[in-house]
Amino acid sequence: MLIPPPLSLYVHLPWCVRKCPYCDFNSHEQRGALPFDAYVDALLADLDQDLPLVWGRTVHSVFFGGGTPSLFPADAIDRLLQGASSRLRFAPGAEITLETNPGTAEHGRFEDYRRAGVNRISFGIQSFDDGCLHRLGRIHDSAQALAAIALAREAGFDNVNLDLMYALPGQTLAMAEDDIARAIALAPAHISHYQLTLEPNTVYAARPPQNLPDEDLAWDMQERCQARLAEAGYAQYEISAYARPGRQCAHNLNYWRFGDYLGIGAGAHGKLTLGSEQAIARRWKHKHPTAWLATAGTPASIGGDERIAEARRPFEYMLNALRLVEGFTLHDFEACTGLPPSAIAAPLQAAFDAGWLHDDGARIVPTALGHRFANDVVSLFLED
């Protein structure tokens, strides 16, 4: 039987100062003044439209993602949070994250974000090497990154994440290690460490940059940085996520545990368990900010509504759960998919036989080999 898991709220803010050449997120270069007030009104109308899907449920985390949410003034974030918390119950101490580009951090704003209720800042640092930052087309340099982190700290933020990327054009193993060492020296609560990927429909995919590290070098970078992070007390809990004890990102953990989330804003995706129907719904909104703004709160803003077929649920569950170092339990699987463990008995056995998964008696966890061949493991669970 399907049991509704914890609920999160994702808010998409789709503009950036400049589009980075490697980025395939739904982000759009800012042209002229941004319609902050109209966008917040539209977000609240969007939320109103989705509310009947989550009546009576409590929100455990909020994530402002982008794009570059830090382009939005604190009073816009405040109005959205006030509007959302008057429509939905927020759990006490709910984690509220705002993604921030260090190139947009202006003095004074962090205090105001905090006053609005934001309690976690995630910085898109990418690298501390100015040559790498320049090649990535970033709008900030390392001095701005350090200044922005210091400002957030001064404003009282102690729950800070730094996003770094590795396998960058022209990057050596020593440079990747240096980036991680510099991040660790700043003692953030959390570090996300992503391998740069060439995503379709980006400038990098059309014109791949010179001097990209090969797969072996990228693997060495991952292993060395992971070891450095472990030595410094940052435990890996997901393929790209490392945290000090108790500082895992609650919002992302909920995604990976196949939790529920509302998604509001241009192109935002939601996934919701409908207990009464014993169904799992996905809903997404139109991608383009202008088209979405013009229709928000009406059915015309909905890009699609779908029910996840029973046969596909094991794959979707594993796509998330197998990213986690903690793996999953058969009880979690049953509650989140509504399917009995027998539904995955055959692929599970195949994964054990291949040495990709291990049953430690309490949980089923990916082995080191399973992490390396994550795509193969997950595809075992695809419907026939």
Ligand SMILES: C[S@@+](CC[C@H](N)C(=O)[O-])C[C@H]1O[C@@H](n2cnc3c(N)ncnc32)[C@H](O)[C@@H]1O
């Ligand atoms: C939506 S961005 C949010 C942060 C903010 N927009 C910024 O870039 O400063 C989230 C993170 O995804 C990572 N990312 C974006 N594109 C990537 C790619 N092609 N490969 C690997 N990581 C990527 C970056 O580390 C980025 O900080």
Ligand code: SF4
């Ligand atoms: S700032 Fe972030 S979201 Fe915007 S284009 Fe660059 S990587 Fe993408």
